Amino acid sequence: MQFTFTDEQDMFRDTVRELFADLCPPEAVRASWDNDDGRVPGLWSALGDMGVLSVLAPESAGGLGMDEVDLVRILEEAGYAGVPDPLMEHAAIAVPALAEAGSPHLAAALTGETTCTVALRGGAAVGAAGADLVLVEQGDALLAATAWRMTPRTSIDQSRRLATILELDEREELVGADAALAFDRAALGTAAQCVGVARRLLDATVEYVGERHQFGKPVGSYQAVKHHLANVRLAVEFAAPLVYRAAWSVAHPESHDAVTRGRDVSMAKAMAADAVDLACRQALQCHGAIGYTFEYDLQLWLKRGWALAAAHGDSRSHRDRVADALGI
Amino acid sequence: MKVVVCVKQIPDPADPGALDPESKTLKRDTKLILDESDSYGVEMALQLVDTAGEGSVHLVSMAPNNEVGGLRTALAMGAESATLVSDDALKGTDALGTAKVLAAAIARSEPDLVLAATESSDGYTGTVPEMVAELMGLPSVTFAKSIAIEGGTAKVQRQTEAGYDDVECPLPALVSVTAGVVEPRYPSFKGIMAAKSKPVDEVTCGDLGIDAGSVGWAGGGQEIVSIADAPAREAGEVIEDEGDAHERIVSFLEELKVL
DSSP: OOOOHHHHHHHHHHHHHHHHHHHOHHHHHHHHTTTTSSOTTTTTHHHHHHHHHTTTTTOOOOOOOHHHHHHHHHHHHHHHHHHSHHHIIIIIIHHHHHHTTOOOTTHHHTTTTTOOOEEOOTOOEEEGGGSEEEEEETTTTEEEEEEEEEEOOOSSSTTTTEEEEEEEEEEEOOOOOOHHHHHHHHHHHHHHHHHHHHHHHHHHHHHHHHHHHTEEGGGSSSSHHHHHHHHHHHHHHHHHHHHHHHHHHOOOGGGHHHHHHHHHHHHHHHHHHHHHHHHHHHHHHHHGGGGGGGTTTHHHHHHHHHHHHHTTTTTHHHHHHHHHHTOO | OOEEEEOHHHHHHHHHOOOOOOTTOOOOOOOOOOOOHHHHHHHHHHHHHHHHTTTTEEEEEOOOOOOOOHHHHHHHHHHOEEEEEEOOTTTTTTHHHHHHHHHHHTTTTOOOOOEESSSOOOOOOOOOOHHHHHHHTTEEEEEEEEEEEETTTTEEEEEOOOSSSEEEEESSSSEEOOOOOOOOOOOOOOHHHHTTTOOEEEEHHHHHTOGGGGGGHHOSSOOOOOOOOOOOOOOOOOOOSSSOOOHHHHHHHHHOOOO
16 A cells, blocks of 8 residues: 655645745735735646646546645645635635536636635635635535625735625536535645645744844754744644545545545644644744734744634534544 | 757755765765756757757756656656666766766767756766767857757857857757756646656666776776865954945955956
């Protein structure tokens, strides 16, 4: 049994990492806070050209026929880079749902000609103002709408342009798409991004405490600081394998039922949310006052981390779900 | 048109490098990646073939342990095939030995054009491409910022300190490409998946008709007798400005011959 990622999957991750490093540096994330559409110019079309948006569509529908195990570390990299575009909503939830329903909206979504977002379980939609298609959960069904009314909502992370979808004007039911599966994909994708954000915070903090001197030594040489960061590393390294396992569970429905899939996804989201929350708190603690400032980039990832920890179910709700799945 | 690109696979510069105390050379026992310097040559070759509307890009590399990680990246960008020379006898090979090996491997492809980087990111000798050209009897143009193929001629803009020279030479030729003159494409996911099934011909010195004694440590015209840590950076000179600081600065710059 193969427990590691393949060389090819490593290449997918490395290529996307390079793309994000070039096109989505911290300045671009910062600019997305108050530009017109909350997006990074040029990034979406580059993701479409690379094939990132079509990973979860079958080859017969024009996609790449890959699965969540291929996508999970790409979303992790999106978290690491702080990508503000609704990549997870589009590539991890909407594209497979449109493919499962045989929707005519799929083709444009695969190339990046259109942008899709989602509103699940009454939650807010990310980037709805600039989206062409929104998928909304209604009972057990998923509806796809090309016209809707909405009201903006405020996020602690202003690069997440949130909106509550009020009413769908032009809509159709995505027959064949599974709303429960869409939620699990959302929780999984969010967990992957949480891991990426936590890694970014850890890297930034390790670098900072190596540079910041106090009493003639780098503050990172003091044991109290080391312990904080070692605890973050532990939390991240314990969460990541659960996220990868959850990706495998979502990608292989033939191996288990939906309850088991939900259990695996919820274990991943609970652990990833806790890991990123710890990373946020310890990064802030180890940076000291500068970590609070708007001008310093750390805040971009702190706010993303806290927003994602709560998105698509917080740690407590996912722990409850694990308990239910285990019958305890 | 057949374009061969010389590609070096190097240890990831993001990881701290280390010297092998025995061989006194850079350790290459980790996964190797495509030298960024060579990605410009690969991109330029792909663009030339696109412009010509026909032809192919073939890669040639010399690396230990049958390493193909960097080659796969270039194949994922769009190159069609690769030749990898890997042989224990090549350990310790110097620049001239490397050129002999590459020249022999390139000759098998009978290319119209050979591209290389001006220098590698880990060795920096900056001499291998010209040695390859000499060994193959090809005209050599260095520091290309753009290349156009017209008939049997390569028209090259050769970068200089003042601008560029327009240079022409008959094909086949070897041209070294300046880093940063084109924007290497990102491999697409389809390209990455296709790369694993593209042919990589793995050959040894014997396959190329090269005497193992003429390469490696045995054939090297040089020997690394010792290695030492770089000297620690010394503190700079602090000048208190007593009205003459500008003169000291001018004098300092004159000593450096930048004024």
